[in-house]
Amino acid sequence: xxxxxxEPAPTPALREIRGPSALTGDMRRFVTLTRTIAVMDFKLRxxxxxxxxxxxxxxxxxxxxxxxxxFTQIVNVSSADDFPVALLLGVVIFTFFAEATGxxxxxxxxxxxxxxxxxxxxxxxxxxxxVVACFNLVxxxxxxxxxxxxxxxxxxxxxxxxxxxxxxxxxFTxxxxMLLSALYVRYRDIQPIxxxxxxxxxYASLILIPYEAIEIKSPTLAEALLANPLxxxxxxxxxxxISPSYVDAGNGMGALWRLVVPFAVLAATFALGLxxxxxxxxxxxxxx
Amino acid sequence: xxxxxxxxxxxxxDGVSKTFHMPAEQAHTLKERVxxxxxxxxxxxxxxLDDVSFSVQQGEFFGIVGRNGSGKSTLLKCLxxxxxxxxxxxxxxxxxxxxxxxxxxxxxxxAARDNVVLNATMLGLSPAIARARFDEIIAxxxxxxxxxxxxxxxSSGMMVRLAxxxxxQADADILxxxxxxxxxxxxxxxxxxxxxxxLQDEGRTILFVTHDMATVVxxxxxxxxxxxxxxxxxxxxxxxxxxxxxxxxxxxxxxAGSSPLRSGDGSARIEDAWVEDxxxxxxxxxxxxEACVFRARVSFAQDxxxxxxxxxxxxxxxxxxxxxxxxxxxxxxxxxxxGDVVDLRLxxxxxxxxxxxxxxxxxxxxxxxxxxxxxWERMFKILVTSANAAGGLVELPHELTIERxxxxxxxxxx
Numbered sequence: 001x002x003x004x005x006x007e008p009a010p011t012p013a014l015r016e017i018r019g020p021s022a023l024t025g026d027m028r029r030f031v032t033l034t035r036t037i038a039v040m041d042f043k044l045r046x047x048x049x050x051x052x053x054x055x056x057x058x059x060x061x062x063x064x065x066x067x068x069x070x071f072t073q074i075v076n077v078s079s080a081d082d083f084p085v086a087l088l089l090g091v092v093i094f095t096f097f098a099e100a101t102g103x104x105x106x107x108x109x110x111x112x113x114x115x116x117x118x119x120x121x122x123x124x125x126x127x128x129x130x131v132v133a134c135f136n137l138v139x140x141x142x143x144x145x146x147x148x149x150x151x152x153x154x155x156x157x158x159x160x161x162x163x164x165x166x167x168x169x170x171x172f173t174x175x176x177x178m179l180l181s182a183l184y185v186r187y188r189d190i191q192p193i194x195x196x197x198x199x200x201x202x203y204a205s206l207i208l209i210p211y212e213a214i215e216i217k218s219p220t221l222a223e224a225l226l227a228n229p230l231x232x233x234x235x236x237x238x239x240x241x242i243s244p245s246y247v248d249a250g251n252g253m254g255a256l257w258r259l260v261v262p263f264a265v266l267a268a269t270f271a272l273g274l275x276x277x278x279x280x281x282x283x284x285x286x287x288x
Numbered sequence: 289x290x291x292x293x294x295x296x297x298x299x300x301x302d303g304v305s306k307t308f309h310m311p312a313e314q315a316h317t318l319k320e321r322v323x324x325x326x327x328x329x330x331x332x333x334x335x336x337l338d339d340v341s342f343s344v345q346q347g348e349f350f351g352i353v354g355r356n357g358s359g360k361s362t363l364l365k366c367l368x369x370x371x372x373x374x375x376x377x378x379x380x381x382x383x384x385x386x387x388x389x390x391x392x393x394x395x396x397x398x399a400a401r402d403n404v405v406l407n408a409t410m411l412g413l414s415p416a417i418a419r420a421r422f423d424e425i426i427a428x429x430x431x432x433x434x435x436x437x438x439x440x441x442x443s444s445g446m447m448v449r450l451a452x453x454x455x456x457q458a459d460a461d462i463l464x465x466x467x468x469x470x471x472x473x474x475x476x477x478x479x480x481x482x483x484x485x486x487l488q489d490e491g492r493t494i495l496f497v498t499h500d501m502a503t504v505v506x507x508x509x510x511x512x513x514x515x516x517x518x519x520x521x522x523x524x525x526x527x528x529x530x531x532x533x534x535x536x537x538x539x540x541x542x543x544a545g546s547s548p549l550r551s552g553d554g555s556a557r558i559e560d561a562w563v564e565d566x567x568x569x570x571x572x573x574x575x576x577x578e579a580c581v582f583r584a585r586v587s588f589a590q591d592x593x594x595x596x597x598x599x600x601x602x603x604x605x606x607x608x609x610x611x612x613x614x615x616x617x618x619x620x621x622x623x624x625x626x627g628d629v630v631d632l633r634l635x636x637x638x639x640x641x642x643x644x645x646x647x648x649x650x651x652x653x654x655x656x657x658x659x660x661x662x663x664w665e666r667m668f669k670i671l672v673t674s675a676n677a678a679g680g681l682v683e684l685p686h687e688l689t690i691e692r693x694x695x696x697x698x699x700x701x702x
Contacts, residue, residue, distance in 0.1 A: 013381060014297065014300060014379040014380065014381045015379055015380060015381065016377060016378065016379045017366075017367060017369055017378040017379060017380055017384075018369070018372075019366070019369055019371065019372030019373060020369050020370055020371070020372060029412065032409060032414060032415060033409055033410070035415075036405065036406060036409040036415055037406070040395065040398060040402055040405075040406050043398070043402065044395065044397055044398065113389075113392060113393070114392060114393055114410065115370075116370065116388075117370070117386075117388045117389045117392045118368075118370070118386060118388070118392050118393070118410050118411070119368045119369035119370055119384075119386060120410060282372040283372070285365075285370050285371060286308060286371060
């Protein structure tokens with residue numbers, strides 16, 4: 001067997017070994033690794049069971065179905081006739097958020113073998129979790145679009161606005177995922193804590209009870225809820241995707257400039273997550 | 289050994305230290321941290337590496353040896369970038385690939401192709417190159433018939449072959465290898481070393497961690513011995529192997545003393561007995577092929593004419609491997625008066641297989657030799673160690689040459 005190898009440089013210069021880090025400065029390797037691990041993970045779920053991807057779809061759809069029955073047939077939270085579409089969209093976006101952050105919490109522990117045995121940018125691990133969640137989000141959004149079209153909603157140019165909006169959502173989710181996965185290495189009770197937080201977030205993100213329903217009772221509360229980037233993204237996506245009758249996030253907060261708040265939360269979360277993960281990365285292998 | 293450019297360092301390690309903190313009680317939750325804040329501050333720290341410095345030349349096969357807990361794996365992990373060293377600096381020229389374990393990242397639910405791509409990507413190849421070399425990897429691993437089988441259905445041998453075939457594809461200039469070979473059978477290990485040899489011929493540098501001295505002596509050009517995190521010695525592998533054996537088979541405690549194993553009529557007494565090295569120091573551990581001297585002091589309470597003195601070395605299986613009897617020696621043992629004290633010296637080379645050897649000494653009245661003046665069975669043991677034992681009972685001095693027979697001679701014999 002021949003082992004192909006680029007012609008060795010005469011004498012490669014000595015470079016310092018700095019030890020493990022979050023990124024190692026090698027962006028290409030980071031991207032390749034994250035993609036490879038995410039694709040393999042996705043494949044595993046896809047082919048792992050008889051019905052494969054159907055189960056992946058079932059989770060948000062079942063939640064949607066139950067909520068739809070309860071909140072249209074038993075309790076009436078919205079009079080809007082496109083409420084089911086709005087609900088499904090909210091559930092799908094939240095599912096992405098919960099899957100990514102919930103999965104990120106223990107991800108370093110799950111990949112313990114890699115962390116202890118091989119040198120690679122540590123940030124790959126939580127990011128691969130987020131990427132897998134992104135794959136699922138895209139596939140779920142296809143379902144949402146089909147559902148919306150079936151409901152009689154006509155496609156418009158505003159749909160393109162979903163792209164930057166989802167990008168912001170991914171940035172926010174990534175920040176939290178980095179923070180949680182690094183925290184978990186030190187504090188194992190992050191896992192139950194985060195489960196509780198996710199539950200609260202579900203109700204505080206305008207998924208079930210739309211903005212309009214809350215605004216009637218308390219405009220201040222409705223405005224305050226939009227400070228949560230997840231809620232703002234869900235509200236804005238309804239405005240863009242379903243109907244302009246859903247108030248956009250800026251106006252929902254009372255004034256466009258108030259959008260500074262969710263943006264600031266988002267940016268701060270990402271910066272904090274990146275900083276903390278980067279700080280913890282060198283010691284992750286020994287702290288596990 | 290190999291034609292090389294004037295030696296340039298491939299790896300330079302300077303004063304590297306690494307300490308692990310081991311809290312008395314590990315706190316993994318917030319509650320534990322708050323409730324036991326005071327207690328947790330204590331705990332001990334374990335110095336895994338203490339000011340280790342060395343450098344490895346390009347194209348060198350360098351061994352790092354030491355027993356479990358000596359810090360050799362920690363050193364490798366620091367070099368690999370898995371742990372961060374607390375102090376000191378390390379540098380390397382070129383790309384490093386680490387084989388701490390074969391098949392890192394293998395997933396039992398994926399087929400060979402996916403696992404190869406996954407593993408190769410972890411080792412630093414691009415997925416495209418990994419896919420391109422897939423056939424080559426499978427051929428080397430001899431797994432052509434099992435490409436589509438999920439890894440969970442592979443035998444452990446198949447898995448190891450696949451992992452090794454993938455690992456050697458890593459385009460690295462420096463290979464860090466940590467006892468990955470312990471898993472395979474002899475044939476597989478040979479194949480591994482063939483590959484390492486070829487990689488080395490291509491000019492790559494190999495750092496190899498092991499506690500198998502035979503491997504070190506066979507393959508390494510230089511080696512370093514670590515003991516309790518400190519560097520003890522760097523040098524030729526044979527010297528390092530000897531030092532390793534010396535360090536790790538500590539001197540045996542002397543088991544002398546009156547015991548049921550001693551009998552005799554008291555007309556003579558073995559006062560003391562020991563073994564010393566060529567320099568005259570008392571030791572109980574010797575390298576095979578090392579010269580040593582058995583010494584004993586015997587005092588006579590009665591006159592004795594040509595008493596028999598026998599010295600027998602017995603191995604762990606109870607076999608007499610080496611015996612000396614004055615009755616068989618040309619000069620006999622001599623004539624002594626009551627009160628005489630004699631010193632006995634028996635020089636020999638410990639050409640023995642590695643193992644423990646107990647010595648029995650008998651002083652008896654002339655005649656049958658069963659009339660004991662003093663018989664002391666299993667007075668003490670010595671330990672013989674060897675860097676390259678082939679399995680025989682003894683290691684006789686030898687010389688081995690193998691030459692290709694001249695064609696003319698072959699014809700004649702045909």
